[in-house]
Amino acid sequence: MKSFRGTPANHFDMPEKIDRLGKLAYNLWWTWRPDAQRLYKWIDPYLWEETYHNPVKFLRQVRRIDLNAVIHDRNFMESYEQVIGDFDKYMQNNDSWYIQNYGKPEIRKIAYFSTEFGLHETLPIYAGGLGVLSGDHAKEASDLGLPFVGIGFFYTRGYFTQRISDDGWQTAHEVTMSFEDLPVMPVLETDESPMTVSVELPGRSVLARIWEIQVGRVPLYLLDTDVKGNSEQDRRLTAKLYSSDLDLRISQEIILGVGGVRALRELGYEPEIWHMNEGHSAFLALERAREIVEKGGTFDEAVELIRSSTVFTTHTPVPAGSDEFPLWLIDKYFTELWPKLGLEREEFIDLARHKVSWGETFSMPVLAMRMSEKINGVSELHGQVARKMWQFLWPEKKVSDVPITHITNGVHTGTWLARRMGVLFDEYLPEGWHTNLDNPEMWDAVMDIPDEELWHVRQHLKRKLVWYMRERARQQWLADTVHPVQVVASGALLDPYMLTIGFARRFATYKRAGLILQNFDRLLKLLNRPNMPVQIIFAGKAHPADEPGKLLIQEVYRKVKKAETGGRLVFLEDYDMNLGRFLTQGVDVWLNTPRRPNEASGTSGQKAALNGVLNFSVLDGWWREGFNGKNGWAIGEDKDYDDPHLQDAEDLASLYNTLENEIIPLYYDRDSGESYSMDWMRMVKECIRTNAPMFSMSRMVKEYTTELYQPVMETAARANGKAAKAKKLA
């Protein structure tokens, strides 16, 4: 196997004693190790904030005298040795979960395709939940030692930065990333020129170069068409995520699917499992079919081979949300391909034909399902919905027999757990807890944490959140870019000792961000009760082309700005993974109000639960499985509606009643003479104990391995064995 490695753009000139900080910067292991991040912060905390927690950019700018200073700080050096020692041990680990169960793999057998990866705020190549899930999946694959490699895009303009105007209108600001400043490395040929792959688009070939990001032990390869030799227009093909322009979108998906397979081949990988995370990458099956047919196989043989090594995860519970292309576009892009596959046009279209209200489409999830051995949804309810939604593909089967299973999503514990919570767990959980994350019994030890100590950490995290928000509001004011009321709207008047509710997510209309504002007078009374006040923090972006989403932000923002709220309703701009961490660690209650069953899983509430933030949510997605009556609250009941107006009305009533009669009084129930409510703390512990193992990425990736990857590999191995035997006999 050829072995190409990305090459760091920078060789930092560092004092020898701490020169490993340079190499560490290029492995995203630091994104889930707060102690590693603290080393950089220690050297210059202001620069660390200014560079947005990006160690590569940080080391390019840090002053030599600040580097020299820490060498003489014994505490720093001790911490440095510890972190570097842990990193080396991690990278060389020969005793990972995967090795223990399946032996030491010789090659990287599992290729994971996703159109976005949310790894850290410094790499805005994700839009929301799907990306964060992919990033967390890659990190956990590294932790568990899976022979795993990721494929995605390096969007050079990233996902946009959000600003909110005085009138509540979202404006999108472009970011430009320069790779010298990022923990991303170009993959080079032996002559140092960038390694590229070529992909045919109508009338031309487009080049894509390959970048590498090291995610612990897992390599992630990202494609980028901003290459010399491409036309100006083609150089911008992969600049941004999720264009609404159809030509751009299909071109991107062809580059991901076809170019992704070619990149893996070029890099010398021979995957045995091809995992498509959502349908965007389903064209990879066409490229694999082309390879096989070119070598003399028939298309049917190709499909059989591809199926026996492909896994597909669907995330979309509504037909309108799935990725589909009109047939004229398929003609435009694939007319040259179908003869190469030995297919007629109609046969080709049949691979992904989907009848929708306005006609026929070429549906990426349909293509993905036809080409996969294993298919899964991302929560139990979503599995049910998906079986019903796609039953037409298996007309001979009953809905319950449709071969779509589910594996409920989880979150990567190291990435989302607050550092101070981790310190508490070090003290009270059994030793080695962080390599035993999915074990429910292990988490019983949470009950031993003294209320007082847990409360102090919870308070600390809320204060951190409030200070951070005030500082951001101050910066805006200082920059003289906002109207005074916007300073209040972004949290200048928040109080760190008050019951605080968080609502942060993409502003898609099904998430019903405005639900809690519907009965505004009743809400104002709740916010301003003198003995038990409440504050609510909103954050979230709408897709730039999603007008209803932007109107929803405006509706929320206009209410936030009203004087009667007393500054207790707040909207934070630019929700990203950084703000996501602050919020899911810092608030008391995590509110989620999707219109069931549209939330396939949701993961932000899992991040909150891990940190002892209580969920208050509709019984949809993961919370329908996590809620046990003692570890948070449900909005509405475990039931389906035919009438969305009735559903909204009933959910609204349930929301207000529970908030007013249960949540707020419980939080302020301090008769015991303590500074906190003992019943509240009991619930916090129950919340961590039950949710942390069940919704860990560790549990999730183990399930993907045992239920999808390994069985598929074993079936394929048996089939190959049979084929080899047949050949021998012949």
Ligand SMILES: *Cc1c(COP(=O)(O)O)cnc(C)c1O
């Ligand atoms: C976790 C996360 C999400 C996912 O949010 P859900 O509302 O649970 O789907 C989206 N965006 C960011 C920045 C996140 O960190």
